Amino acid sequence: MPEGPELHLASLFVNRMCEGVVFTGPVRKSEVSKSPEVPFTCDEYRIKATSRGKEVMLTLTPMKGDDKACSRVEAGQADHCQPIMDIVFRFGMSGFFRFTAEDELPKHAHLRFYSKEQPSRVLSFVDARRFGGWQPNGAWQPGRGPCIMFDNKGFRENVLTHLSNRAFDRPICEVLLNQKYFNGIGNYLRAEILFRLNIPPFVLARKVLEGLNRSEEVFESETAINDQLIDMKTCDGTTRKNVKVEAAADLLTLCHTVPLEVVNLGGKGYDPEKADHSDFKAWLKCYYVDGMKSIRDHNGRTMWFSGDPGPMVPKDSKSPKAKKRAKKDDDDDYKGKKKVVKSHSDRIKKEKQVKQEPVPKQLKKEMDSKRRKSGHKGQLVNTTGDKNSLAARSRKSSSAETPIPQRRSGRVSRQSTQ
């Protein structure tokens, strides 16, 4: 669940679940994880979370100060208390937090915090792919910019004062993934943001950004930004005439407000496993939506958009295979989700499972990743056309016109949120 909104929602989740919970003992790490051990143990401590861009910080705070047994794990003996431990997490492609009973640990729970109750409950950092990780005694990663959601001013300043930097020589869609300037934007957000403004993804970033106001004066009130100012998608984004209106809908503003929309949806944001994912899917107007085009950028990441790709399109760029899914994941298969428990005896020995080492690495994996980046030449793909039948819709019409977001095939028939 890993773009800025998901990281923030994760911090809210931790604070909600851990409110009033007393944790105890050492922090435990799975064997397979390559992230560091967390040298913290305490008889009684609490957990709080905060987020910044694409990072989450957990703060472990001992409850009774020094009189309790607090010691460094590595020291073995209780030499001295370690007052507070900050741990900074990055989620990679698949990280998230869960809070479960001790005997229901999720698969891939790589860092665990145990509550003091008798049947103990456990806060787990879960990360199937292990692209994520953590740093004990950590600080926000240097080099990442201000949070796009919660430091709007800093974020905006940081971009506009560095436009001469070579980082902005690239297409806007690629620069939006540069966490030095857009800490919190990820692949679905860049698509949604550019789509709202009808900005071609492969236009020089500097060109799109230069001339934006430093101060965003239209929005003096931070609070007004959050809710709903975002329906002014009709703005062109290329003409700089109507300052007021444009400022209200400029790219940097949307980099702030669009992610906040996801936060305000509640739920978990991008998380296909969850029932409440349907709200998020309904929110998407471009990313993975039927009828939108997609193409791989210079880094091999799929860019979703509509209309003109812009002049800096990768020549001979690879395009993702014709989409075929779209169909299955919506419609009604939400109801009978097999997502049920299945928690049986076989689930209990989680410890062991987490342990098993990856045996035969590389080889086939390399093949896959290789193929992705240097794959064959392809061109734009209009998902509507390619999905089931090449004829299908008029891929032409959707290419040059103002996009009319087509819902993904599935109905978002409300489902009870678990």
Place this chain on the structure above:
DNA sequence: CGTCCACGTCTAC
């Protein structure tokens, strides 16, 4: 069974 794809960084030629 196999291939392709995924919400992201990292570092090494």
Place this chain on the structure above:
DNA sequence: TAGACCTGGACGG
């Protein structure tokens, strides 16, 4: 600017 790092779901044969 390629890989590397990983697991697993969807889909094709």
